[in-house]
Amino acid sequence: MTIMNVDDSSTMRRIVTMSLAPSGHQVVEAENGADALAKLKASPADAVVLDINMPVMNGLELLKAMRADPALKRIPVVMLTTQGEEETRNEAIGLGANGFLAKPFQKEELLAVLKKVAGI
Amino acid sequence: MPLVIIAIAAALGIGFWLGRLSFGRAVSSLTAELSALEGRARLRDEEAKAAGSRAEASEARLAELRLSLDGVETGLRELAALHGQLYARAPLHDRLLDLVAKKSEAAAFALMDEVSAISSRLSATLAEANGFQRKLEADGSVGEIVADARAAAGGEMKSAEELLKSSKEIVAATRRMRELVEGSMGMLKDIEDVSERSRLIAFNLAVEAARIGRHGLGIKVIVNELSHINDKIIDFSKTAAARLAENRDLGVRIADEVERGIADVAARIHEGSAASERALERLIAGAEGMGRLVSSLSSSFAEARDGVDAMLVSLQFQDITRQQLETVRWSLAEAAERQRAALGDEGLRRAAGEAPEEFKRMLYAKAKVQDEKALIMEGAR
Numbered sequence: 001m002t003i004m005n006v007d008d009s010s011t012m013r014r015i016v017t018m019s020l021a022p023s024g025h026q027v028v029e030a031e032n033g034a035d036a037l038a039k040l041k042a043s044p045a046d047a048v049v050l051d052i053n054m055p056v057m058n059g060l061e062l063l064k065a066m067r068a069d070p071a072l073k074r075i076p077v078v079m080l081t082t083q084g085e086e087e088t089r090n091e092a093i094g095l096g097a098n099g100f101l102a103k104p105f106q107k108e109e110l111l112a113v114l115k116k117v118a119g120i
Numbered sequence: 121m122p123l124v125i126i127a128i129a130a131a132l133g134i135g136f137w138l139g140r141l142s143f144g145r146a147v148s149s150l151t152a153e154l155s156a157l158e159g160r161a162r163l164r165d166e167e168a169k170a171a172g173s174r175a176e177a178s179e180a181r182l183a184e185l186r187l188s189l190d191g192v193e194t195g196l197r198e199l200a201a202l203h204g205q206l207y208a209r210a211p212l213h214d215r216l217l218d219l220v221a222k223k224s225e226a227a228a229f230a231l232m233d234e235v236s237a238i239s240s241r242l243s244a245t246l247a248e249a250n251g252f253q254r255k256l257e258a259d260g261s262v263g264e265i266v267a268d269a270r271a272a273a274g275g276e277m278k279s280a281e282e283l284l285k286s287s288k289e290i291v292a293a294t295r296r297m298r299e300l301v302e303g304s305m306g307m308l309k310d311i312e313d314v315s316e317r318s319r320l321i322a323f324n325l326a327v328e329a330a331r332i333g334r335h336g337l338g339i340k341v342i343v344n345e346l347s348h349i350n351d352k353i354i355d356f357s358k359t360a361a362a363r364l365a366e367n368r369d370l371g372v373r374i375a376d377e378v379e380r381g382i383a384d385v386a387a388r389i390h391e392g393s394a395a396s397e398r399a400l401e402r403l404i405a406g407a408e409g410m411g412r413l414v415s416s417l418s419s420s421f422a423e424a425r426d427g428v429d430a431m432l433v434s435l436q437f438q439d440i441t442r443q444q445l446e447t448v449r450w451s452l453a454e455a456a457e458r459q460r461a462a463l464g465d466e467g468l469r470r471a472a473g474e475a476p477e478e479f480k481r482m483l484y485a486k487a488k489v490q491d492e493k494a495l496i497m498e499g500a501r
Contacts, residue, residue, distance in 0.1 A: 011225055011439040015432050018232065053443075082440060104436030107429050 004045035033057025076118040294375040
């Protein structure tokens, strides 16, 4: 399965990739919402792991743009959150986020939430 | 007259009682009013006392507020000085943050790459080992394999021993045949001797036939025929004896060779049996070693995987901390900008120059590597 990994932190992108690649997933990285949107339009992924706070286009803006695009609206999205983002989390639920995972997360937790929301 | 007096008296009495009643009422009313006045006066006193207390409390509160304001003012002044110092040292903090994060991240990812590579190799080896174990389990346990091998070796040993027994019997038969051949050769010699004697008799008969002349012609023919037969018998006996001798010698050689071969084969069989037993022992030891290796590899693989997982979480903590520090840094930068707007460049320079030694000592003490210490000293200058 192909998973889009969107985070402005190269460290976090690498952590997510290292968590998913050993399970056989192909991971495509993007460093912000705009970068991810362009890559998704070129080649849709099976699921998206999305950070919230990012420059250029943040996670909520990307989520909104995806849900407005007929080609991308059904892609499951797992939001990566940190403590103190409850309001943002509620906003993400309203925009159609499928799952949440609080940082720091265990590899198994990421795989479990992806399996739950995307069946992969 | 008396009626008048009585009437007057009655009127006076009535008036007295009426006046008394009216006076009493007036006195009561006055008394009540006085009580009310006293109550109000007490209330006013209490209110005055309460007001006094409130005034005292207000004064105390005001005094506290003044103290607090003094504290706030002092705090603001200290904060301004701190902002000034932080603003002056912001580049140093940025470099320290980047340096520490990049170094630890690079080290962690390098280590994780190495661990992942080792884990992959371990995983491949483990898969092979597990495959080997599954194959062993599919074929039966190692004990069963060894038991089967021992049974097979035992069967082969029995067959070999039977073969040896047959070979020995062949050797014995060959030796008996040699004795028979030698016996036959003796018989042939006897036949040859008889033939020689018969030829001698025939010669004597021929001499006797010649001596009796014409009457001996018939005898001479028989004697010639007898001599001829004797010659043939002798030739046959010699040829047969030679062939029998050859066969005897061949049989002896074969018997000797077979006997030596039997000894060699028997030795090899015993040696092979011992070697098979040793090989089986090695197989058992190898299987047990493989089991231990698989177990050890599994543990190592699990530990490596746990280590990588723990490091992934640690790196997330570090990244979250870094992001929070960046947020704080941005907030400080903004505060410093506002401070600069309020104090001006000269005020900032003055605040930044006010005793940053304690801060410098604190940073220097917390620095983990020489590069950081050098940076702090550079920033302090």
